Amino acid sequence: MQKVLYPQREAWEKLLERPDNGLEDVYDTARGILDDVKRNGDAALLKYTRMFDGAELKALEVTEEEVDEACKQVNSELKDAILVAKQNIETFHQSQKTQKEVIETMPGVQCWQKSVAIDSVGLYIPGGTAPLFSTVLMLGIPAKIAGCKKIVLCTPANNDGKVNPAILYAASLVGIDKVFKLGGIQAIGAMAYGSETVPSVAKIFGPGNRFVTAAKQLVSLKDVAIDMPAGPSEVMVLADDSADATFVASDLLSQAEHGADSQVIFVTNSENLLYEVEQEVEMQLKQLPRKDIAEKALANSRLIVLETTEEMLDICNQYAPEHLIISMREDELIGNQVLNAGSVFLGNYSPESAGDYASGTNHTLPTHGYANAFSGVNLDSYMKKITFQKISAFGLAKLGPSIEVMAEAEQLMAHKNAVTVRLKKMEN
Structure with a gap:
């Protein structure tokens, strides 16, 4: 990680540059595959699944028998953990429901707003090196609470044509019964245009690699809505000398292991803490199974020392991080001054991992600076607001x-x- 001590404000923009997301390089590829899926439906989907995932599928849809078998393969400890997460996510998202309120803007003029669920939604769940069964909960639970009638889930199969058992268990637990063995650009095309097997939807949700991100952006131009622009995961940690260097290093690495194009930024007003964190990162990194991935992410990452808390807040709001951890004495006071962030974690005992899995907040968040204008996924993401008036x-x-x-x-x-x-x- 690059160490930068007391940079001038004019240097911040360069210092906070994110890794090139490479989208420009894949738009042409994405367009070609999307057009093929639009024209040729299931035949194209099966072709690209064979080409990119190495899976020779006879059918795209996951059967009830496959779901039942997958549920048996998930051990009871993981099932219990997933249930805890499900309950917390449900509790938090249920609280976001709003009641109809009629407002009389002037005598004889009544206005109100009604929330209506989006009829059909598509959920993209990454597989690959990190099958994100937690994202099934994060996307599926609010869709169910909102009342979406049709929920389609796409996730890639392995080269044996099998979907990760925990993904299927989570889908079953949430109540999603339309699951398809599709990943990458072809999955986004299937949900956007529909095929003989896969129904089209009105809005697509979910994270993915740069190919998925490019495909989502392209289909959103005229065919279907998407949740938000999204890309590689990132975290910024703000810390003073009350922080625990071991904790901070673990938080930085928890994001670095997401992918080689992830980025972590550490900002402090304590030089001593910076060096402690640097040493902790080096020690903890050696123990990680995904060490090689994390090392590549750390090459794009920064350790920064600034003079004041005000400067730390300013650089945070300029960066607009997906995840923000504040490990400082006055964490709540400082947190209240944050303007741009996807999700904020306050204090030494609020690891970002809690939000990724089980505290209840949603982990589908804006990245790449889009937190300056976008919210993370929430119940409203699955709703339309219709206004009424009676005069x-x-x-x-x-x-x-x-x-x-x-x-x-x-x-x-x-x-x-x-x-x-x-x-x-x-x-x-």
Whole structure:
């Protein structure tokens, strides 16, 4: 990791550059595969599954028998842990439901908002080197709470044509019964366009590699909505001398092991802590099974010392991290001043891993600086907001003249007339 002591503000932008996500290099590939899937449906899906995943499939959909067999393979300890996570995620997302509230903006003018579930959603669950069964919970539970009628889940199979058992167990636990053995660009195409086997959806959720990210961005241009722009995982840790260097190093490495293109940023106002953290990272890194992946991520990462807490907050808000850990004495006070972050973890005993798995918050978050404008996945992500209004004759009599004046000023005389004819009717 690169150490940087007391950088000037004009150097921050360069210092906070993320690794190139390589999307420009894969757009052409993604377009070609998406077009093929759109034209040729299942035949294209089977072809690319064979080509990229090495799986020779007879059918794309996971059968009930396969789900039952997978559930038997998951040990009871993991099942218990998944159940704890499920309960916490349900509790947190249930709390996000809102009640209808009728607002009288002026006498006789009533307005309100209704939340309606998106009818059909697609969930992409990465497989590969880290099959993310936790993401099944994070995406499937709020979809169920929202009331989405059709939930489609796509996840890649291994070269034997099998889906990770924990992924199928989590899907079964959540109540998702449409699971397909599809990964990568072809999975996104299947959910966007539909095929003979896979139904199309209105909105696609889920993280993925750069190929998946590029495909999601392309289909979102005109075919289907997506949850957010997403890319390699990242964390920023803000710490003072009250932090535990062992804890901090473990948090940095927990993100670094996600992928070679991940990034971790450590920011402190204590030089001593910086060197302690650096040593801890080196020691803990040696013990990791995914050491090679983490090392590549650390090459893109930084250890930064700044003078003041105010500077630390400023650099944090400029970076807009996906995950932000604040290990400082006044963690809540500092946390309240954070403007740009996907999810914030306060204190020495709130590891980012808790949010990834089981505390209840959602781990599907904006990356690559998009936290300056996007939220992470939440219950509202699965809802549409429809506004209503009801105006009485009395209300229109009071409001109408203002509408007439504004419509005439915009030279939209039919708009004005829609009010005028009503007001004249009321005069008779």
